Amino acid sequence: MKGSVFFSLLALLALASSFASAYDPSPLQDFCVGVNDTKLGVFVNGKFCKDPKLVKADDFFFHIMEGNTSNPLGSQVTQVSVNEFPGLNTLGISLARIDYAPYGLNPPHIHPRATEVLTVLEGTLIVGFVASNQNDNRLFTKVLNKGDVFVFPFGMIHFQLNVGHDNAVALSSLSSQNPGVITIAKAVFGSTPPISRDVLTKAFQVDQNIIAYLQKQQWYDNN
Incomplete structure (x- = not known):
């Protein structure tokens, strides 16, 4: 070691x-x-x-x-x-x-x-x-x-x-x-202010309800 x-x-x-x-x-x-x-x-x-x-x-x-x-x-x-x-x-x-x-x-x-x-x-x-x-x-x-x-x-x-x-x-x-560090999920779905759901819906090709759910999560920062 x-x-x-x-x-x-x-x-x-x-x-x-x-x-x-x-x-x-x-x-x-x-x-x-x-x-x-x-x-x-x-x-x-x-x-x-x-x-x-x-x-x-x-x-x-x-x-x-x-x-x-x-x-x-x-x-x-x-x-x-x-x-x-x-x-x-x-x-x-x-x-x-x-x-x-x-x-x-x-x-x-x-x-x-x-x-x-x-x-x-x-x-x-x-x-x-x-x-x-x-x-x-x-x-x-x-x-x-x-x-x-x-x-x-x-x-x-x-x-x-x-x-x-x-x-x-x-x-x-x-x-x-x-x-520096950028945690992907936290940066995309937990930004301040939030990224427009129209942007994320088209980027991830999912329903707006899924984006809304992800943006409501508490994205823990382990740093």
Whole structure:
């Protein structure tokens, strides 16, 4: 498992460097620990930099807690982006811990600013992503066990489902300090204000009553 996690982190670093020029800018200093106080530094990539002389080892440390899976999806994503971990500022990487109850689902979603490398730490997951129209919306899916690694290419709709009888845990490594997430069902049927039912009825080719039902649901956000 340690080897798989190491491989995952190496892959993440490679992805981060390849996307740096197009998305997260390359840093021009050793580090730029983000702070909210405008008196402490200059504004870089959405954050103010802490004075390097005031930076401590704790600025590069973060402890990820186990997620609470007692929710309708049976999963919890604990994000560790620059918003939670200011030490990531300008480094072009982030991560997340994903906890799954038995048969828990991390529903179809996309990251608008990142490719993702997923490493299974415990349990058995069915994972997959759907390619774009250019590739006939092909589904790429695989069963992963402890120590297995799978990559979700930039901007592709992807998901994970725990198919085991026990809890599962995965580490998500992402090629942006702020990858973002768009949960498909929640975005389409739970937007504010709602998308016109005329649009959704024609898009999904179903009766308006079905669209009305879906728009009334409480779409849980597991992030």
